Amino acid sequence: MEVGKDINDIIQKCGIRRDADVCQLSLTSKKLTSVPDLSRFHFLRKLWLNNNKIRELSCRSLNCCVTELYLHNNNIKSITGALNHLTCLRRLFLHNNQIRGLEDTTHELRRMQQLQSATFFLNPISHEPGYRHHVIHRLPSIQVLDGKEVKPEERRRSFQMFRQESHRVLQSVAFGRRVR
Numbered sequence: 001m002e003v004g005k006d007i008n009d010i011i012q013k014c015g016i017r018r019d020a021d022v023c024q025l026s027l028t029s030k031k032l033t034s035v036p037d038l039s040r041f042h043f044l045r046k047l048w049l050n051n052n053k054i055r056e057l058s059c060r061s062l063n064c065c066v067t068e069l070y071l072h073n074n075n076i077k078s079i080t081g082a083l084n085h086l087t088c089l090r091r092l093f094l095h096n097n098q099i100r101g102l103e104d105t106t107h108e109l110r111r112m113q114q115l116q117s118a119t120f121f122l123n124p125i126s127h128e129p130g131y132r133h134h135v136i137h138r139l140p141s142i143q144v145l146d147g148k149e150v151k152p153e154e155r156r157r158s159f160q161m162f163r164q165e166s167h168r169v170l171q172s173v174a175f176g177r178r179v180r
Helices: 001-011 102-109 131-138 152-162 164-172
Strands: 025-028 044-050 067-072 091-093 117-119
Touching: 025 131, 044 152, 102 131
Parallel strands: 025 044, 044 067, 067 091, 091 117
Antiparallel strands: none
16 A cells, blocks of 8 residues: 555544644554655654655654654664654654664764653664763753653763863862862
């Protein structure tokens, strides 16, 4: 079945008559190999594309106001250049893909100041040394990573690991004077 027809059938079954009324859309398990053009849905906020066969990720057709994106259980190898315009994203599920390149992945997400929950487990990046601390450091708004709450101690440790010079200066300052 054609993806466009699938989308129209889903919308019709929900009783939606106008594209402007679509705020969430589930394209789960549709055997998709790429992200379809969804630019006609200007008020789309939640999108399920999980359990498909997506390999290459291009979400340029999504409006920047998407707040939840479910891309788990696909074959995605990289998110570079695909998601950085989604600055309102709060939830991002990317577990069980083939994503590599921890630095590139977190760099792609750096503009997402509202990202609170993300999953990357069951990807090659989750096995890289210092993975969890790196993600916590690069995505300071994250509250839940891989289904586990980010603790204040983890944040402090991430700061210590990735901002060693800043941490050393902060530790050496006492009552406004530098201590040697």
